[in-house]
Amino acid sequence: MSHLTVAAHTLGCKVNQCDTDAVLARLAGIGCNIGNFNESADVYIINTCTVTHASDKKSRQIVRRAKKQNPNSFVAICGCMAKNDPHVAHELGVDFIFDARNPNDFIDEIVKRRTNKVPISQRIIIKNRTRAFVKIQDGCNRFCSYCIVPYVRGNPISRPITDIVTEIESHIENGVQEIVLTGIQVASYGEDFNSTNHQTLPLDNDMNENLPSLIDKISKISSLRRMRLSSIEPHAINSDFVNTVANSATLCDHFHLSLQSGCDATLDRMNRRYTTAEYTTAIEQLRNIRPNAAFTTDIIVGFPGETDDEFNRSLDFVRKMGFSRIHVFEYSPRQGTPAANFENQIHDRIKTERSKKMRDLSIVMQQEFFLKQIGTTQHVLFETQKLGKWHGHTSNYCPVAISSDANLTNSIHKVAITGYDNNGLIGTI
Numbered sequence: 001m002s003h004l005t006v007a008a009h010t011l012g013c014k015v016n017q018c019d020t021d022a023v024l025a026r027l028a029g030i031g032c033n034i035g036n037f038n039e040s041a042d043v044y045i046i047n048t049c050t051v052t053h054a055s056d057k058k059s060r061q062i063v064r065r066a067k068k069q070n071p072n073s074f075v076a077i078c079g080c081m082a083k084n085d086p087h088v089a090h091e092l093g094v095d096f097i098f099d100a101r102n103p104n105d106f107i108d109e110i111v112k113r114r115t116n117k118v119p120i121s122q123r124i125i126i127k128n129r130t131r132a133f134v135k136i137q138d139g140c141n142r143f144c145s146y147c148i149v150p151y152v153r154g155n156p157i158s159r160p161i162t163d164i165v166t167e168i169e170s171h172i173e174n175g176v177q178e179i180v181l182t183g184i185q186v187a188s189y190g191e192d193f194n195s196t197n198h199q200t201l202p203l204d205n206d207m208n209e210n211l212p213s214l215i216d217k218i219s220k221i222s223s224l225r226r227m228r229l230s231s232i233e234p235h236a237i238n239s240d241f242v243n244t245v246a247n248s249a250t251l252c253d254h255f256h257l258s259l260q261s262g263c264d265a266t267l268d269r270m271n272r273r274y275t276t277a278e279y280t281t282a283i284e285q286l287r288n289i290r291p292n293a294a295f296t297t298d299i300i301v302g303f304p305g306e307t308d309d310e311f312n313r314s315l316d317f318v319r320k321m322g323f324s325r326i327h328v329f330e331y332s333p334r335q336g337t338p339a340a341n342f343e344n345q346i347h348d349r350i351k352t353e354r355s356k357k358m359r360d361l362s363i364v365m366q367q368e369f370f371l372k373q374i375g376t377t378q379h380v381l382f383e384t385q386k387l388g389k390w391h392g393h394t395s396n397y398c399p400v401a402i403s404s405d406a407n408l409t410n411s412i413h414k415v416a417i418t419g420y421d422n423n424g425l426i427g428t429i
Helices: 014-029 053-069 080-084 088-092 104-112 149-153 161-173 211-219 239-247 264-270 276-289 308-321 348-373
Strands: 005-010 043-048 074-079 131-138 178-183 226-229 254-256 294-301 325-330 377-386 389-394 399-402 411-421 424-428
Touching: 005 014, 005 053, 014 043, 014 074, 014 104, 014 131, 014 178, 043 053, 043 080, 053 074, 053 080, 053 088, 074 080, 074 088, 080 088, 080 149, 131 161, 161 178, 161 211, 178 211, 211 226, 211 239, 226 254, 239 276, 264 308, 276 294, 276 308, 294 308, 294 348, 308 348, 325 348, 348 411, 348 424, 377 399, 377 424, 399 411
Parallel strands: 005 043, 043 074, 131 178, 178 226, 254 294, 294 325, 399 424
Antiparallel strands: 377 389, 377 411, 389 399, 411 424
């Protein structure tokens, strides 16, 4: 048993994936084999999500699958569902529950299960990967009325810029072409550096840092080809941010700008702290400097009290914004959040109907955005080859497929966009 096989499954956001990668790197550092979750393993780790009831259900299903694959395995859970409902461990017969952001107790437990103990490595090493996600902060203090995340993740804590840059440089050394900056509340990066409770303050001048200054410093890494933001909030789009975007040669033309509703009354009940007019201004500022940028967003339908008129206002606003893609969610009440106790909860049937209308609009808007790309030349980062086609993404995150006899893996090429289909853009080098 000197070489335990460990397998992990991550649900939810990219922050969870970053946390899982860090835990697996430490386990590899003590001599564990990292296996496939769909196969038998000695230890299973499930990084759970609790954003919706569907997320909870999926997390439970994954735990049960692990138990079924190897009834004698050691099953550990972490993540937001594990934090929000620790009793789930007993319910599902889980052996260990831990915080993936501080996994020392779990690592100690695994060390005990090995006979050949070796030093633990802290370094995350990623090889043969085109894109790497780098967590720049964790936690949230916005307290949207529907969201459980601030209660389970805690207040925002930003990573020192020096640590972030060092990690990015290690990814680049291992061949990564594109870095994605991710976090629970990316827009809040650096806001906590002035807090007397911040425990990770570096010895340099990070006290004065924020998201624009982070982007600026990363943009100056000469060997970096691309940088992308996972998601930002409208309040982040100020003159400082816009100027930084305008001056960055590596920041991609894709902004996931969270909306949630296109109706001011609904936004107010959600405690989103901005209006549709302010959101429009944010979009316009970015479009002025990045005319071909793709804007994607999240929309919640069926929020408590959402009338037919409010939903139609939201639908109209989304159409007006010209998004390239919309992630649509049916409102899911989370116990412990204010919205769970709001009056006028919406029937599931109505949520489903509204969800379909919003998703249908998303399909139309995506096709319209694809159509605008025809006749342009795009820089495409190629990632995989499937069914004789090379597949990659443009800077504005449109999927592209081309035919080529060359090996295009993990390389960036100019592509003339000639058309599109249901899967994305079509072009030629």
